Amino acid sequence: MMNTHVRPVRDLKNKYPELADIIRNLDHVIITNNGKSESVLIGFEEFKKYEEFCTYRGNYVINMSYEIFWHIICFISA
Numbered sequence: 001m002m003n004t005h006v007r008p009v010r011d012l013k014n015k016y017p018e019l020a021d022i023i024r025n026l027d028h029v030i031i032t033n034n035g036k037s038e039s040v041l042i043g044f045e046e047f048k049k050y051e052e053f054c055t056y057r058g059n060y061v062i063n064m065s066y067e068i069f070w071h072i073i074c075f076i077s078a
Helices: 010-014 016-024 044-077
Strands: 004-008 028-033 036-041
Touching (some): 004 010, 016 028
């Protein structure tokens, strides 16, 4: 089960090994700056899966947009 950890930005410098252990356990860390969420740390493998998902999703949207556009053109031309 994935857990969320919230840590201040100073922990990146002072406690990086601890953060790295958290990430290795497939959890993610929200980094705050002045009490506001600023970034998220995730493991590299998780990041690669996210990139693949975004690429797949983007290609799917592009293909669906093309098909919808093509059907509209065919309908107007008829």
